[in-house]
Amino acid sequence: MPFLGQDWRSPGQNWVKTAEGWKKTTADNKNHRYCEEVEEKDDCYNKENLLLSLNYDVAAKKRKKDLMNNNSKVPYFHREKWIYVHKGSTKERHGYCTLGEAFNRLDFCSAIKDTRRFNYVVRLVELIAKSKLPSLSGVAQTNYMNILEGVVQKVLDDQQNVRPIKELLQTLYVSLCALVQDMGKSVLVGNINVWVQRMENILQWHQQLDSIQINRPAAKGMGLTDLPASLQLNIMERLSDGRDLVSLGQVCPDLGTLAEDRLLWKRLCHYHFTDRQIRKRLMVSEKGHLEWKKMYFKLSRCYPHREQYSDTLHFCTHCHILFWKDTNHPCTANNPESCTVSLSPQDFINLFNF
Template structure:
């Protein structure tokens, strides 16, 4: 069970004892686990023990296979693999200068596996579902607009806007991108990076992606891990 675990000493120990293999099967926790693996890839990879590293790549393999099977959020895992491959390239080139737990040949094999995963995801073809019932295009404009306003990621809006001309028109709405900017960023941050359009209005879409380069965006997860200081327990909530 992944409900509670306690008695951790290191990141690697916590990673080994938490059952992330089950967590990735839960849609509420999948994105959070991928993000955690991405953070480890960026800055904590060398702090993992040999056993934790093996567990890390086993979980990563299961995530890739899950994405290949059900095509859920491939962009997220692509970002993770890109960060991981960049980190490994730097560590392998700097072997002797940095601490790499394990044989260098094992790390080279892992890098080759990552490159293979990246190629598989690049070749991933999204299945076209045949449905004679109601489709997205059949929904009235106000409902389609409501769907777009539910997104908190600009790339999701752009992707949905590529489905039909109507969705593209709705996805280019200035108010939609303004709301997205206001959700993720503070007003004082806007003032530092104002981007006017040719008509003199603020280009909120460009603003969103410009601000994203300088400031972190808010991240939403169904479930996240919490730590109770009183009883030293990690738990999902």
């Protein structure tokens, strides 16, 4: 039991508990000296181990920091490709899950390389660009821009989905212009110069997409124009965007005639819009026929299109975990499939509106 002397800076006296009570140890006590020597050796050994462990931690942190600095375009993702979405503080978890945290934990870099998930990720990135950029943390913003760069690079390599990505870049640039003007209100995380550099990158990506030249493959076998008209019309029915249908009709006069088919535009209207919406926007020609093509573009300006994706994010209502369909998550339900709900991109955004 240490005992302080008159000088508070002194180490005090050493006491030992015995059967008769506490006794002050003497300097000539051999056992006490031996114990002190053993304790000193143990202290030195523990100090050496502590220093080694501290040096190891510092070295590991330095290697991780150097890796992030040298290869900053590689976003950091957790090993688990799912995230627990909680909307309040509990004894086990403090705080709530944010959009930026979910954006970092889910493997979007691999998702953009998957044809089934590409359109889903693009739509999600577009929704974040419209209203959720201020909600992202600094790391989430970096990952967001890296994913966007990966999307642009995939379009440049595959020469597909050029128009949707150009529209996405235009939406993001307009949103950033509005947010940068309010920088004094601290609506964006990070330095203003960083955001200006990102806006310049967006313009550069847009120019690259404008200058893209689609390489036509060498003619081998039959082409679209060589097919019968019934098959050509059947292929056109698979297009879900009227603008693609108009572009296809500009290839040659024969395809242009098929692209004006009224039944084709009627199916397109009923695919994207409800009967009530169609009745509100009826357009009749002089001959008394419904102008389905004009109605489609008029409805497109008034109502959102129907969204359909090959693969989406899923949410487990039992364990409150957000995950991709083919990713296993630690569900404790007896029938996990009955607790799984498919989420649209807008549903994913609404999940974090606390």
